[in-house]
Amino acid sequence: MAHVKDMKMTSPVRRLRGSLPKIGIRPVIDGRRKGVRESLEGQTMQMAKSAAEFLSSNLRHPNGLPVECVIADTCIGGVAEAAECAEKFAREGVGVSLTVTPCWCYGTEVMDADPLIPKAVWGFNGTERPGAVYLAAALAGYTQKGLPTFGIYGRDVQDSDDTSIPEDVQEKLLRFAKAGLAVAEMRGKSYLSMGSVSMGIAGSVVDDHLFHDYLGMRNEYVDMSEFIRRIEDQIYDREEYRRAIEWVRQNCPEGEDPNHPDKQHDPGHKDEEWEIVVKMAMIARDMMTGNPKLGELGYGEEALGHNAIAAGFQGQRQWTDFMPNGDFLEAILNSSFDWNGIREPYIVATENDCLNGIVMLFGHLLTNTAQIFSDVRTYWSPEAIERVSGKQLSGKAANGIIHLINSGPTALDGTGQQIRGGKPVMKPFWEITPEEVGKCLDATKWCPAELEYFRGGGFSTQFLTRGEMPVTMSRINLVKGIGPVLQIAEGFTVEIPRDVHDILNSRTNPTWPTTWFAPVLTGEGAFTDVYSVMANWGANHGAISYGHIGDSLITLASMLRIPVNMHNVAAERIFRPSAWSAFGTADPEGADYRACFNFGPLYGMK
Numbered sequence: 001m002a003h004v005k006d007m008k009m010t011s012p013v014r015r016l017r018g019s020l021p022k023i024g025i026r027p028v029i030d031g032r033r034k035g036v037r038e039s040l041e042g043q044t045m046q047m048a049k050s051a052a053e054f055l056s057s058n059l060r061h062p063n064g065l066p067v068e069c070v071i072a073d074t075c076i077g078g079v080a081e082a083a084e085c086a087e088k089f090a091r092e093g094v095g096v097s098l099t100v101t102p103c104w105c106y107g108t109e110v111m112d113a114d115p116l117i118p119k120a121v122w123g124f125n126g127t128e129r130p131g132a133v134y135l136a137a138a139l140a141g142y143t144q145k146g147l148p149t150f151g152i153y154g155r156d157v158q159d160s161d162d163t164s165i166p167e168d169v170q171e172k173l174l175r176f177a178k179a180g181l182a183v184a185e186m187r188g189k190s191y192l193s194m195g196s197v198s199m200g201i202a203g204s205v206v207d208d209h210l211f212h213d214y215l216g217m218r219n220e221y222v223d224m225s226e227f228i229r230r231i232e233d234q235i236y237d238r239e240e241y242r243r244a245i246e247w248v249r250q251n252c253p254e255g256e257d258p259n260h261p262d263k264q265h266d267p268g269h270k271d272e273e274w275e276i277v278v279k280m281a282m283i284a285r286d287m288m289t290g291n292p293k294l295g296e297l298g299y300g301e302e303a304l305g306h307n308a309i310a311a312g313f314q315g316q317r318q319w320t321d322f323m324p325n326g327d328f329l330e331a332i333l334n335s336s337f338d339w340n341g342i343r344e345p346y347i348v349a350t351e352n353d354c355l356n357g358i359v360m361l362f363g364h365l366l367t368n369t370a371q372i373f374s375d376v377r378t379y380w381s382p383e384a385i386e387r388v389s390g391k392q393l394s395g396k397a398a399n400g401i402i403h404l405i406n407s408g409p410t411a412l413d414g415t416g417q418q419i420r421g422g423k424p425v426m427k428p429f430w431e432i433t434p435e436e437v438g439k440c441l442d443a444t445k446w447c448p449a450e451l452e453y454f455r456g457g458g459f460s461t462q463f464l465t466r467g468e469m470p471v472t473m474s475r476i477n478l479v480k481g482i483g484p485v486l487q488i489a490e491g492f493t494v495e496i497p498r499d500v501h502d503i504l505n506s507r508t509n510p511t512w513p514t515t516w517f518a519p520v521l522t523g524e525g526a527f528t529d530v531y532s533v534m535a536n537w538g539a540n541h542g543a544i545s546y547g548h549i550g551d552s553l554i555t556l557a558s559m560l561r562i563p564v565n566m567h568n569v570a571a572e573r574i575f576r577p578s579a580w581s582a583f584g585t586a587d588p589e590g591a592d593y594r595a596c597f598n599f600g601p602l603y604g605m606k
Helices: 036-058 079-092 131-144 167-186 208-215 225-232 238-251 267-289 292-296 300-304 327-334 354-367 382-389 434-442 498-505 530-536 550-560 578-583 588-599
Strands: 022-027 069-071 094-101 119-123 150-152 190-194 218-222 308-313 348-350 372-380 401-405 418-420 423-425 445-448 459-462 470-479 483-493 514-519 541-546 564-566
Touching: 022 036, 022 079, 022 167, 036 069, 036 094, 036 167, 069 079, 079 094, 094 131, 094 167, 119 131, 119 167, 131 578, 150 167, 167 354, 167 550, 190 267, 190 354, 208 218, 208 483, 225 267, 238 267, 267 308, 267 327, 267 459, 292 300, 308 354, 327 348, 327 459, 348 354, 354 470, 354 541, 354 550, 372 530, 382 498, 401 530, 418 434, 470 514, 470 550, 483 550, 498 514, 514 530, 550 564, 550 588, 564 588, 578 588
Parallel strands: 022 069, 022 094, 094 119, 119 150, 190 218, 190 308, 308 348, 483 564
Antiparallel strands: 372 401, 372 541, 401 514, 418 423, 445 459, 470 483, 470 541, 483 514
């Protein structure tokens, strides 16, 4: 059993520079005095307060800290009060804007004109005042000015004194706010490229324009030789290292060695590899977000880090041909815990596949949970499974399955050993218990690396993801002439008979973590069958998030102007800015492409 009884949850911390984005609430009102405005002041401001209370009660940042809402000092009846609100929001660090009203207002006079802040308008569905009329007028103004805005309007009429928020409005408020916060969270942060291009993988060609124009992020680069310098010069917290290596020895048991006995490294050599990979994990973390302990050692520059909200490690092949691989670094950082306790995961992409790193970041910001990075390795048809195993699969696996497997950055949360309501889940770190950490560790072995792949050695995680978890696989691909496109596949992890698993798994690399994935089929297009999903996937990698979050990814992509070229999300769950309907309603996928091209990347110049 893992030795985690005394493991504690680390307190929520801000490990990145910059203030946490807040949600700004703008109560707008009919500006006519001498009776009209006065009769609406209380209702309008109460609507703002209800929205703020609802959002702050139901949202947390991925680091566990609560989301704060800022309300304008007064209702906004004209341009002067709109300007005062804008100044307050800038001072308070607002990154998401929600306008609320129960009545008619002067649309273009009270609007939020900041082009970089995601915005929505909630028009109260009541009959006493024309909130719906204002909503339509406001959205028309935003569209005309090229400021895509989300429209929120309840399905059912409410009474004027009803301060509750209908369920359908709650859903849209949360989806908009969480995606908007993700946009604001990324802005100004860094992607740290540790190394360069791995084995000619296109996704690890880090595109500066993609990060700047679409995500508002900067790119930082370090050569992998920086790891050697910090190891040799002991530029790491040595006290933490002693604690970390002891924790690893107690909680990270070695698995089977897949190498021929004549080529296996002896125990002493493996011990040295463990020491190196633990130092590598600490060093990668320090390079991402800094470490004040390094300043105490006389390394003030290194103590600052690169303010990286995500990173990638090249590894293959220049590093792994002579040094231990980055699999431990990637797996433990991506997990929700380590020797310091239970904490927010880091986002680290293997092989420096920044395109997969981006969607891992999307998934983390939208769900607050750890992410799985996998090769989209193999489609197993029912016929092929029966041919090699003699058995037919049933349930969600009956139509075939996709083998997700990769040596490195599958978070240990992906074992499925965390439980909610008796079912396997992946939780935000603040909900994870020490007992669940112990089960994740107990379900994991660390197999010596296959030396044909990794000549320098190292250790890869080996576990099997539990079935019946709803998950979403996503990927960004770059297309010349279009830019980034996003693809999404909602589905489930599945469990198959152990003997069938052993047969299928042994045909690839049984020392790596496996997730069996069954996408939800629609019978149409790329989701006609499981083979079609595999055939239409745009690259060799995919990021897997807990939950069916395809709708949230679509909302986020529309804010960033990234079109979605493949998804299996039901039409009624899709929530995009109202302007998208101006580009066609009969063909939503084509309209998405046209809208994204027309408005251009959020931070780019048209």
